[in-house]
Amino acid sequence: MKHADALAQLAREIARARRAIAWERFWAIAMVPLLAFAAWCALALTGALDFIPPLARSLIGVAALVALAAVLVRAAWRWRRPTEAEARTRLAADSGLDFGAFEALEDRPSQLDPAGLALWRIEQERAIGRARTAKARPPRPAWNAADPFRLRYLALLALVVAGVAAGPAAPGRLGQAFLPDPGPLLGDQPMAIEAWLTPAAYTGAPPISLSERVGETVAAPPRAQVTVRVTGPRGAPILFFRTDDGRERVRFARAADGAFEAHLDIQSAGRLSIVRFHEKAFWRINPGPDVAPQIVFVEPLTIEEAERGRFSWRARDDYGVREIALRVRPVEPPEGLVSAAPVDTPVVGPAGEPREAEDEVEIDLAAHPYAGLEVDAQVVARDALGQEGVSAPVRITLPEKLFLQPLALAAIEIRRMILWERRPYASARPAPGGPATLPARDVLTGQEEIVIRTADQDPRLERAPDAIKRAVRFLDALMMRPDDGFFADRAVFLGLALARSELEGAREIDDTDLAADTLWRTALRAEYGGSADARRQLDLAQQAMAEALRDGASPERIAQLAEALRDAMDAYLQALVQEAMRQGTPQTQEDTQEQTTLSGQDLQDVLDEIERLAREGRTEEAAALMQQLAGILANLDVQLAQGGEGQGQQGEEGPQDDLSQSVEDLGETIAEQRALNDETEGQSEGGGAQGEQQTEQGDGGQQGQGQTEGQQGRGSGQGLAQRQGEIRDRVNDARRQASRSGADEGRQALGDAERAMRQAEQALRRGAFDEAANAQEEALRRLRQGAQDLANESARRAEDAQGGRQGDGQSGGERDPLGRSRGGVGDGGDTQIPAEAERARSREILDELRRRAQDPRRPEGEREYLRRLLDRFAGES
Numbered sequence: 001m002k003h004a005d006a007l008a009q010l011a012r013e014i015a016r017a018r019r020a021i022a023w024e025r026f027w028a029i030a031m032v033p034l035l036a037f038a039a040w041c042a043l044a045l046t047g048a049l050d051f052i053p054p055l056a057r058s059l060i061g062v063a064a065l066v067a068l069a070a071v072l073v074r075a076a077w078r079w080r081r082p083t084e085a086e087a088r089t090r091l092a093a094d095s096g097l098d099f100g101a102f103e104a105l106e107d108r109p110s111q112l113d114p115a116g117l118a119l120w121r122i123e124q125e126r127a128i129g130r131a132r133t134a135k136a137r138p139p140r141p142a143w144n145a146a147d148p149f150r151l152r153y154l155a156l157l158a159l160v161v162a163g164v165a166a167g168p169a170a171p172g173r174l175g176q177a178f179l180p181d182p183g184p185l186l187g188d189q190p191m192a193i194e195a196w197l198t199p200a201a202y203t204g205a206p207p208i209s210l211s212e213r214v215g216e217t218v219a220a221p222p223r224a225q226v227t228v229r230v231t232g233p234r235g236a237p238i239l240f241f242r243t244d245d246g247r248e249r250v251r252f253a254r255a256a257d258g259a260f261e262a263h264l265d266i267q268s269a270g271r272l273s274i275v276r277f278h279e280k281a282f283w284r285i286n287p288g289p290d291v292a293p294q295i296v297f298v299e300p301l302t303i304e305e306a307e308r309g310r311f312s313w314r315a316r317d318d319y320g321v322r323e324i325a326l327r328v329r330p331v332e333p334p335e336g337l338v339s340a341a342p343v344d345t346p347v348v349g350p351a352g353e354p355r356e357a358e359d360e361v362e363i364d365l366a367a368h369p370y371a372g373l374e375v376d377a378q379v380v381a382r383d384a385l386g387q388e389g390v391s392a393p394v395r396i397t398l399p400e401k402l403f404l405q406p407l408a409l410a411a412i413e414i415r416r417m418i419l420w421e422r423r424p425y426a427s428a429r430p431a432p433g434g435p436a437t438l439p440a441r442d443v444l445t446g447q448e449e450i451v452i453r454t455a456d457q458d459p460r461l462e463r464a465p466d467a468i469k470r471a472v473r474f475l476d477a478l479m480m481r482p483d484d485g486f487f488a489d490r491a492v493f494l495g496l497a498l499a500r501s502e503l504e505g506a507r508e509i510d511d512t513d514l515a516a517d518t519l520w521r522t523a524l525r526a527e528y529g530g531s532a533d534a535r536r537q538l539d540l541a542q543q544a545m546a547e548a549l550r551d552g553a554s555p556e557r558i559a560q561l562a563e564a565l566r567d568a569m570d571a572y573l574q575a576l577v578q579e580a581m582r583q584g585t586p587q588t589q590e591d592t593q594e595q596t597t598l599s600g601q602d603l604q605d606v607l608d609e610i611e612r613l614a615r616e617g618r619t620e621e622a623a624a625l626m627q628q629l630a631g632i633l634a635n636l637d638v639q640l641a642q643g644g645e646g647q648g649q650q651g652e653e654g655p656q657d658d659l660s661q662s663v664e665d666l667g668e669t670i671a672e673q674r675a676l677n678d679e680t681e682g683q684s685e686g687g688g689a690q691g692e693q694q695t696e697q698g699d700g701g702q703q704g705q706g707q708t709e710g711q712q713g714r715g716s717g718q719g720l721a722q723r724q725g726e727i728r729d730r731v732n733d734a735r736r737q738a739s740r741s742g743a744d745e746g747r748q749a750l751g752d753a754e755r756a757m758r759q760a761e762q763a764l765r766r767g768a769f770d771e772a773a774n775a776q777e778e779a780l781r782r783l784r785q786g787a788q789d790l791a792n793e794s795a796r797r798a799e800d801a802q803g804g805r806q807g808d809g810q811s812g813g814e815r816d817p818l819g820r821s822r823g824g825v826g827d828g829g830d831t832q833i834p835a836e837a838e839r840a841r842s843r844e845i846l847d848e849l850r851r852r853a854q855d856p857r858r859p860e861g862e863r864e865y866l867r868r869l870l871d872r873f874a875g876e877s
């Protein structure tokens with residue numbers, strides 16, 4: 001070993017000796033603080049501090065921390081760092097050498113004579129040999145001297161036992177011991193906790209109380225909201241929810257009653273705790289799973305008449321099925337649909353979100369985007385969380401609606417271009433020059449800043465896929481010469497122009513769906529048109545059927561054309577009836593309706609026979625019968641034309657009759673709304689059972705129906721909401737009918753009534769019966785006001801019309817609502833003996849008016865109005 005190596009080894013051993021001395025001194029000094037620390041920890045882990053009042057617990061904790069700090073300071077004061085001499089002495093003693101055994105390594109010769117140098121070298125060799133054998137021993141702490149009573153073993157045992165007993169609560173108890181709660185020192189009182197879990201409404205599960213389950217594991221539904229209320233602290237605590245993905249915190253807010261309250265949505269397992277300086281309470285929340293629904297085809301999708309699809313399905317879900325949809329995707333999609341998402345068509349789902357449901361549905365597929373394509377069809381079930389269950393696919397070809405008009409065919413072809421192109425638009429490029437802007441005007445006009453972009457500044461069509469550009473070019477070509485007589489119906493041209501504008505304004509591919517919808521409605525208008533085009537449509541259908549029979553078309557094609565011919569005949573006959581109702585006398589209307597009804601049945605029989613012969617392959621006989629059908633239609637035209645000549649001029653009374661009918665319908669609606677209001681008030685006052693037994697509807701004609709509804713739980717919130725919705729629909733119909741009749745009075749009141757009914761319906765679905773009753777009262781008030789306004793308008797029109805007829809010498813006196821003369825002498829030309837049915841109807845109206853006037857549940861104002869009507873019109877009977 002060299003001299004330098006010997007010095008390095010000596011330095012290492014001296015350092016080891018110094019560490020050993022320091023460790024022995026540490027244990028001698030730290031024994032007392034460690035014993036005190038262990039005793040305090042064991043006491044805290046046992047939970048003994050929990051039985052001490054909060055203020056005393058905080059004071060004891062502070063005192064204990066102060067005492068521990070004093071012991072540590074005293075121990076630190078006694079600490080003395082080992083010196084170099086102490087380390088050399090310890091190393092010499094451990095090696096069995098004297099104190100100066102290693103000093104020769106550091107000596108230098110005082111004289112450089114040969115004899116002295118030789119002796120120095122000999123001593124150096126001996127010193128190197130001693131350094132090679134020098135070893136510092138491990139520390140030998142004097143534990144017995146520092147702890148003569150062996151308290152360290154008792155403290156260690158107590159600490160282990162207390163820790164095992166504390167279990168998961170150990171961290172909280174230790175934190176409370178070494179971080180005393182300052183809350184009691186700040187005025188906090190003992191915390192009272194009230195907590196519960198409210199499961200999501202779709203689960204149908206009852207609330208779960210957490211107040212008595214502090215520290216426990218709580219099984220919960222998949223989705224729930226926890227509500228925690230605490231009283232006692234002066235400041236707001238914090239609600240923590242720790243999961244594997246992180247931590248969420250909500251600070252408590254002061255409620256109206258002075259308590260602190262917090263809400264938190266829980267969707268996954270975690271630890272819920274209340275913290276006010278320290279954790280005051282905790283729960284382990286374990287939500288259950290919510291699996292996706294399951295659904296299958298009971299009967300696969302089949303195509304019925306009029307492009308309608310029919311299928312049966314059966315579905316189940318652990319918490320209820322909410323939505324059902326038919327999903328289709330093309331088997332061999334065109335280029336524009338290769339990456340397109342499947343199309344979901346909603347169908348009527350189950351009521352009430354049942355856990356198991358089965359139904360048969362019928363869906364209109366005529367306007368489906370994939371009409372005419374072979375598709376894989378699946379039925380899809382969704383639950384409240386949006387999870388989907390999908391059935392096995394069924395391969396089928398979607399039906400395509402048959403159009404015969406050239407403009408309709410063109411519109412449908414352009415629509416197909418749009419719907420079969422789902423590729424995205426190209427990315428927008430910065431436009432040169434930038435858009436022009438109009439600054440915002442004052443607050444009075446409410447106009448905001450307007451941005452104006454020209455085609456060069458916003459080239460949307462340049463970014464569109466090729467099929468969209470081609471559709472625009474087709475529309476431009478179709479509308480190139482609007483004045484050449486090709487557009488007999490201006491609405492068709494406007495529809496095509498609107499679709500073109502919508503395509504030009506589209507920013508992305510989904511925006512083009514609006515143009516596709518416009519084209520569909522335009523095609524229907526072009527195909528069926530108004531009443532003037534009904535005959536032309538029938539001629540086209542006859543021609544297409546004749547050509548199909550001549551060319552030997554397939555039975556499926558014959559059936560499709562036969563259905564189109566039926567629709568054309570129905571539209572034509574209906575147009576004839578409407579034309580007679582607009583222009584003819586009542587006698588003409590009845591004659592026309594009777595003739596079209598009888599002829600329509602004959603035509604249907606002939607068409608059924610034609611279809612049967614075509615299915616059997618007897619095309620010649622079917623063609624001959626088709627000619628007979630054309631003859632029947634021609635004869636019908638002649639008969640109706642002869643019967644409609646020279647008829648009376650009472651068409652102007654149509655709006656008046658509609659307005660009178662609206663007033664009469666509103667009277668029945670008021671009665672039903674009042675009865676519904678009574679049942680709602682009964683529910684609000686806790687009289688749900690009585691509400692279910694009520695059958696009187698305020699209208700004798702509705703009593704039986706009320707009983708049936710009562711047996712089905714009509715007193716429930718959902719049942720009442722459904723009835724409120726039906727009444728609202730009737731009010732909406734009455735408002736539209738009044739609008740068509742040109743009656744401006746009453747429309748505003750009926751609109752207000754409809755809005756109030758919608759509010760009542762929503763409140764009933766929530767079970768808020770008080771709120772629903774208030775809304776129904778407002779609706780009833782507005783409904784009466786609207787009915788009175790319409791009645792006044794009807795009376796005014798009747799007086800105007802009567803005055804005009806008297807001036808023309810056509811009537812001898814004013815008529816009342818029951819058809820009787822109010823006075824005056826006429827020429828007797830319009831005198832008619834009422835039929836038995838008319839007299840019976842008059843008696844029913846009078847009896848109903850008398851019953852309502854005597855009903856004590858009706859408002860006094862309405863009863864007084866009914867009594868005046870009876871005094872005026874029923875006094876003569």
